[in-house]
Amino acid sequence: MERDSVKDQADSYVTDDGRTIGPTVMEMKNITLRFGGVEAIKDISFDIREGEIRAIIGPNGAGKSSMLNVISGFYVPQEGEVWYKGARRPPMKPYQVAQQGIARTFQNIALFEGMSVLDNVMTGRLTQMKSGLLAQSLWKGKAEREEIENREIAEKVIDFLEIQAIRKTPVARLPYGLKKRVELARALAAEPTILLLDEPMAGMNVEEKEDMSRFILDVNDEFGTTIALIEHDMGVVMDLSDRVVVMDYGRKIGDGSPDEVRNNQEVIDAYLGMAHD
Amino acid sequence: MFYREAGDFNTSYAQDQQTFPIKFDRYRYYLVLFVAVFVIPFMVNDYWVNSLFLPFLIYAIAAIGLNILVGYCGQVSLGTGGFMAVGAYSCYKLMTAMPDVSMFIHILLAGVITAAVGALFGLPSLRIKGFYLAVATLAAQFFLVWLFNRVPWFYNYSASGQISAPERDTFGILITGPNTEAWATYMFCLIFTVGSALVARNLTRGSVGRKWMAIRDMDIAAEIIGVNPLRAKLTAFAVSSFFIGISGALFFSIYLGAVEVGEAFGINKSFLVLFMIIIGGLGSIFGSFAGAAFLVLLPVLLKIVGVDWLGWPTDIVAHLQLVIVGGLIIVFLIAEPHGLAQLWRVAKEKLRLWPFPH
Numbered sequence: 001m002e003r004d005s006v007k008d009q010a011d012s013y014v015t016d017d018g019r020t021i022g023p024t025v026m027e028m029k030n031i032t033l034r035f036g037g038v039e040a041i042k043d044i045s046f047d048i049r050e051g052e053i054r055a056i057i058g059p060n061g062a063g064k065s066s067m068l069n070v071i072s073g074f075y076v077p078q079e080g081e082v083w084y085k086g087a088r089r090p091p092m093k094p095y096q097v098a099q100q101g102i103a104r105t106f107q108n109i110a111l112f113e114g115m116s117v118l119d120n121v122m123t124g125r126l127t128q129m130k131s132g133l134l135a136q137s138l139w140k141g142k143a144e145r146e147e148i149e150n151r152e153i154a155e156k157v158i159d160f161l162e163i164q165a166i167r168k169t170p171v172a173r174l175p176y177g178l179k180k181r182v183e184l185a186r187a188l189a190a191e192p193t194i195l196l197l198d199e200p201m202a203g204m205n206v207e208e209k210e211d212m213s214r215f216i217l218d219v220n221d222e223f224g225t226t227i228a229l230i231e232h233d234m235g236v237v238m239d240l241s242d243r244v245v246v247m248d249y250g251r252k253i254g255d256g257s258p259d260e261v262r263n264n265q266e267v268i269d270a271y272l273g274m275a276h277d
Numbered sequence: 278m279f280y281r282e283a284g285d286f287n288t289s290y291a292q293d294q295q296t297f298p299i300k301f302d303r304y305r306y307y308l309v310l311f312v313a314v315f316v317i318p319f320m321v322n323d324y325w326v327n328s329l330f331l332p333f334l335i336y337a338i339a340a341i342g343l344n345i346l347v348g349y350c351g352q353v354s355l356g357t358g359g360f361m362a363v364g365a366y367s368c369y370k371l372m373t374a375m376p377d378v379s380m381f382i383h384i385l386l387a388g389v390i391t392a393a394v395g396a397l398f399g400l401p402s403l404r405i406k407g408f409y410l411a412v413a414t415l416a417a418q419f420f421l422v423w424l425f426n427r428v429p430w431f432y433n434y435s436a437s438g439q440i441s442a443p444e445r446d447t448f449g450i451l452i453t454g455p456n457t458e459a460w461a462t463y464m465f466c467l468i469f470t471v472g473s474a475l476v477a478r479n480l481t482r483g484s485v486g487r488k489w490m491a492i493r494d495m496d497i498a499a500e501i502i503g504v505n506p507l508r509a510k511l512t513a514f515a516v517s518s519f520f521i522g523i524s525g526a527l528f529f530s531i532y533l534g535a536v537e538v539g540e541a542f543g544i545n546k547s548f549l550v551l552f553m554i555i556i557g558g559l560g561s562i563f564g565s566f567a568g569a570a571f572l573v574l575l576p577v578l579l580k581i582v583g584v585d586w587l588g589w590p591t592d593i594v595a596h597l598q599l600v601i602v603g604g605l606i607i608v609f610l611i612a613e614p615h616g617l618a619q620l621w622r623v624a625k626e627k628l629r630l631w632p633f634p635h
Contacts, residue, residue, distance in 0.1 A: 098503035112494035127503035129484040139479040151290045
């Protein structure tokens with residue numbers, strides 16, 4: 001219970017690994033989301049702290065992706081509030097959420113297949129590019145300057161994720177694992193405050209998973225990006241994340257450090273099934 | 278052996294982002310421009326200009342415009358003819374209302390007016406996609422033609438219901454009306470075509486172009502990275518209509534001289550320009566030129582071969598043209614959806630390695 005008292009101070013928090021993470025940057029308060037008669041999310045509250053890696057886990061259909069869609073603005077919950085950077089966020093469109101500094105990747109890759117890797121990564125910079133139509137049509141002044149400045153940032157991300165060799169390749173030609181990495185690059189290029197990763201390791205082999213885990217840790221480490229991720233591979237989740245939210249049938253059944261969650265009876269029941277006597 | 282990028286190093290991002298990053302391409306482009314500006318004007322006569330160069334240059338602008346909408350932004354439009362008519366009629370109204378203003382201004386203003394109309398008719402694209410949007414733009418096509426037919430104000434209450442371009446000059450050189458010189462009309466259109474191509478290229482390689490392509494490839498993902506779909510689609514409609522309006526204005530004032538709206542800007546025109554970009558290549562500026570050149574050259578070529586050499590009746594040759602175009606569209610849609618531009622790209626990629634296979 002000592003942990004709780006630390007938590008209540010609300011400005012910093014020490015994880016089991018001894019990492020200190022910052023104050024709350026996003027808080028979900030009593031979120032309920034319904035599709036017709038189906039309650040996908042039932043009265044869930046949790047917070048995301050600055051600089052942490054927060055995992056959301058749960059069996060299939062638990063409502064994890066719906067939760068991510070609520071955060072990124074695709075779904076507007078019927079009840080509950082989303083607090084971001086200390087203020088209540090009014091219902092907004094996904095592109096407005098993106099402009100506030102929340103980037104995400106998708107479970108099924110959602111890259112722009114007709115464009116090159118470089119152009120895909122550059123789309124991540126679109127929220128920062130403000131030059132007008134006229135300046136762009138002449139490719140002069142602000143338009144040209146902005147293009148080069150943002151290219152430099154995009155190139156840094158490309159460098160960081162080790163995809164320099166394929167920067168001019170059309171995305172459609174890339175294998176699955178690389179596409180996942182390009183999608184991460186696109187999200188990172190936006191220099192987000194919070195990065196949402198929807199199953200970043202789905203369908204990967206062990207080596208690709210190791211690569212991806214390394215990138216996620218590096219991103220968190222070097223850029224200090226707050227990461228919220230959904231993942232099915234328990235080993236990966238327990239190794240990567242600082243704190244874990246467990247969902248089942250739209251309810252939250254556990255919240256805490258990986259060790260706490262691992263030993264939570266309800267979580268064990270949800271994953272392994274209950275003993276019926 | 279000659280098409281090489283080896284030894285051609287870009288040392289800055291500005292160099293890497295230029296229109297022709299490969300030196301050979303750049304010089305080839307300068308050569309084409311040189312020939313177009315300093316050689317062709319001194320060699321052309323009325324026949325060549327009217328049957329070949331003017332339609333090519335004007336259709337190229339329309340194809341660039343439609344390509345921005347369909348090829349880059351993925352919004353299907355069948356309203357090209359209607360928007361060209363908007364360009365033509367606004368140009369006509371401007372020419373008659375302000376006779377002393379330069380034609381350059383009139384043509385550009387006609388483009389701006391068409392851009393506004395295009396953005397208006399682009400509003401349904403926010404709700405509907407694909408076939409349904411095509412039908413909505415089809416409505417624009419028929420409505421606009423009907424409007425210009427039925428409201429006498431647009432054709433200045435002329436008895437015939439036609440509009441005909443009065444004589445206007447620019448910098449003292451006559452460019453509209455019956456007494457123009459071939460080289461002058463050619464140069465006037467060339468300026469607009471080259472300008473349009475440059476502007477289109479700059480837009481499509483910059484952030485606006487990326488927004489359009491993002492919407493085209495996956496609109497949900499585009500929204501999640503911060504693209505406002507409303508603004509992206511409407512700018513695509515506006516920019517596309519701007520070019521189409523310019524081409525409509527040129528088509529009327531420079532090329533035809535007199536226009537009956539249903540005949541010149543009917544649904545056939547919409548399809549013709551759409552075929553140009555399908556055959557030429559969706560999502561490619563070069564493809565717009567290739568498609569326009571192809572569909573303008575084909576009838577001329579067929580006429581020379583069929584009528585002049587083989588002595589066939591004119592109507593058979595005309596029908597043959599329809600058969601060939603229809604067949605080609607099917608072939609392209611199945612075998613090479615990215616059109617002539619893709620064939621050109623593949624050829625260049627092969628040339629880079631030639632004579633080695635890999």
